[in-house]
Amino acid sequence: MKNNRKNKIKPKYILAVLSILCLAGIGFSLFKGASVPTAGTIINSLMAPMQEGINSFGDFTASIARRKHKTAELQSQNEVLNDEVEKLQAKLTSMENNLSDYEDLLKLLELSEKYPSYEMTGARIIGKDAGNWYDTFTINKGSSDGIEKDMNVVADNGLVGIVTQVNANSSVVRSIIDDTSNVSGMISKNRDICIVNGNLTLMDSGMLNVELITKDSTVVKGDEVVTSYISNKYLPGLLIGYISEVTEDDSELTLSAKLTPAVDFQHLSNVLVIKQLKADMEDSGNSSGVSESGTVPSDTSSSETETQTSSTADSGEGEE
Known part of the structure; x- marks a missing residue:
């Protein structure tokens, strides 16, 4: 019995609640013609700045991702271009070397025509002693090509030296500057x-x-x-x-x-050996x-x- 009395709500409290509800209803009815924001509007107003921030952050991260992708793409293209440049540079170097060899051969041809009474054969320098000067060097022609010791060697416009040693496929030349x-x-x-x-x-x-x-x-x-x-x-x-x-x-x-x-004697590459x-x-x-x-x-x-x-x-x- 005592517990039931303690848990029982007093009528005055019920009356107060009902009075508040009535006042609220009266207020609502008085102002029902006015624009009262709904719960959805309030929520949207509160969420709008947050949504804008989220959108901005999303755009920022997306732009970073696009830049990274673009950077990676550019790096890949740069590597491809570098490879192409290296290949073109190698081709250019090869062409320059071929042109230099061609010019050397033209000079040797002119030189052979300068001494028509001598039989000559062309040879390429394949080795030399250390240093800047071609004082002693090796050519790619030997006894199998008819080269003999003491044969004279010419290039550019004149005398280079003399053959001092002959192997089967190579020979050693000592130049006049030695x-x-x-x-x-x-x-x-x-x-x-x-x-x-x-x-x-x-x-x-x-x-x-x-x-x-x-x-x-x-x-x-x-x-x-x-x-x-x-x-x-x-x-x-x-x-x-x-x-x-x-x-x-x-x-x-x-x-x-x-x-x-x-x-x-600092820039020799091809020579002529006089086979006499x-x-x-x-x-x-x-x-x-x-x-x-x-x-x-x-x-x-x-x-x-x-x-x-x-x-x-x-x-x-x-x-x-």
């Missing part, structure tokens, strides 16, 4: 004999030594020097280079000079030899100076 090289030369205009000595140190300035020129020689700067007819191993008439300067020796009996080689030995010319009785224009005069009488010069040159010429 420190051990001595070539019996001759001033073209007056046939004065001289010795052209290899000198790698001097070659850094683009010149070689010329020694034992007769004191009364009329040699001057710009004179052409060719291989002489009294050399034991070098064929006559091959262009060596041009006189750069002339000096008087201390002995006052001879002159010395500096010579600029006709060949660029000086010894074969001497055996056939043609010891006078030939010059650039055709023949050296047959007057082979040597003066004392010429004999001494030839001996000096041939002591080191062509030896390994």
Whole structure:
């Protein structure tokens, strides 16, 4: 009984609630002509900023995703373009090399036409000693191609050197700039004999030594020097280079000079090997030899100076 009394709602509370509801109804009826926002409108008003923020965030993340996709696509295209550029660069390099080889071959052809009395064969340089200069190098022709020791080698516009070693499919060439090289030369205009000595140190300035020129020689700067007819191993008439300067020796009996080689010994790639030995010319009785224009005069009488010069040159010429 006591519990029932405690849980029972008092009538005054019920009356108060009903009164509030009545007042609410009266208020609603008074203002029912006015625009009263509905619950949906209120919710929409509250959700609109949130929806706008969500949409903005979605657009932002979507733009990031698009940019990443575009970046990846551009990177992929860039890689493809880089590959194409590398391939084109390789082709261009190959074409440039082929063009350079073609120009070299044209020069060699012109050179072979310059010495029509000599049989020649082309060869490519396949190896060289360390350093900037082609003082000693290997070519891709050997005994199987008819190459023999002491055959002369030319390129560009003149004499390169001499074959010192022959293998089946390759040969070693020592150029005239090598420190051990001595070539019996001759001033073209007056046939004065001289010795052209290899000198790698001097070659850094683009010149070689010329020694034992007769004191009364009329040699001057710009004179052409060719291989002489009294050399034991070098064929006559091959262009060596041009006189750069002339000096008087201390002995006052001879002159010395500096010579600029006709060949660029820093940029060789292809050469011509003359398949004729000086010894074969001497055996056939043609010891006078030939010059650039055709023949050296047959007057082979040597003066004392010429004999001494030839001996000096041939002591080191062509030896390994």
